[in-house]
Amino acid sequence: MSPKKTPVDIDAKDGAVAMARRQREEREKGYRAQAFKLYPKICARCGREFSGETLRELTVHHKDHNHDNNPPDGSNWELLCLYCHDNEHARYQVAGAYSAVTPGEESLPPSTHTPFADLGALLKRKT
Numbered sequence: 001m002s003p004k005k006t007p008v009d010i011d012a013k014d015g016a017v018a019m020a021r022r023q024r025e026e027r028e029k030g031y032r033a034q035a036f037k038l039y040p041k042i043c044a045r046c047g048r049e050f051s052g053e054t055l056r057e058l059t060v061h062h063k064d065h066n067h068d069n070n071p072p073d074g075s076n077w078e079l080l081c082l083y084c085h086d087n088e089h090a091r092y093q094v095a096g097a098y099s100a101v102t103p104g105e106e107s108l109p110p111s112t113h114t115p116f117a118d119l120g121a122l123l124k125r126k127t
Contacts, residue, residue: 031070031077035060038074045084059085065092 041050041058050058061080062069069076080088 032060034070034072035074035077035079039077039079042079043081043084044078045080045088048081050081057082061085061088065089 041055042048043050043058044061058079058081061078063076063078066076
């Protein structure tokens with residue numbers, strides 16, 4: 001025999017449901033939920049489609065790499081799968097490493113060697 005529910009139990013459940021609804025609304029205000037509303041659930045790089053359980057593998061990538069730049073129109077976002085997202089950030093880090101010059105260190109001068117400069121003279125001499 002189940003015990004009767006008291007008004008306190010009912011109020012506690014109603015409060016929990018209301019809190020869960022508020023939390024869901026707050027999450028939907030976040031950029032991930034906004035991006036899912038704006039864009040199809042497809043990786044922008046590899047074209048893989050996501051739904052259900054696999055949706056957690058789809059990430060929101062900030063194109064300018066600034067996670068604080070979240071315009072409401074989604075112009076700074078693209079949906080990428082975990083693998084393409086990792087690849088994008090690795091490429092960004094490698095590009096930054098090659099373009100960075102250590103302070104106090106000068107970059108190398110451009111090459112001045114011209115390997116085919118005397119080719120015309122060599123060809124004229126052979127004939």
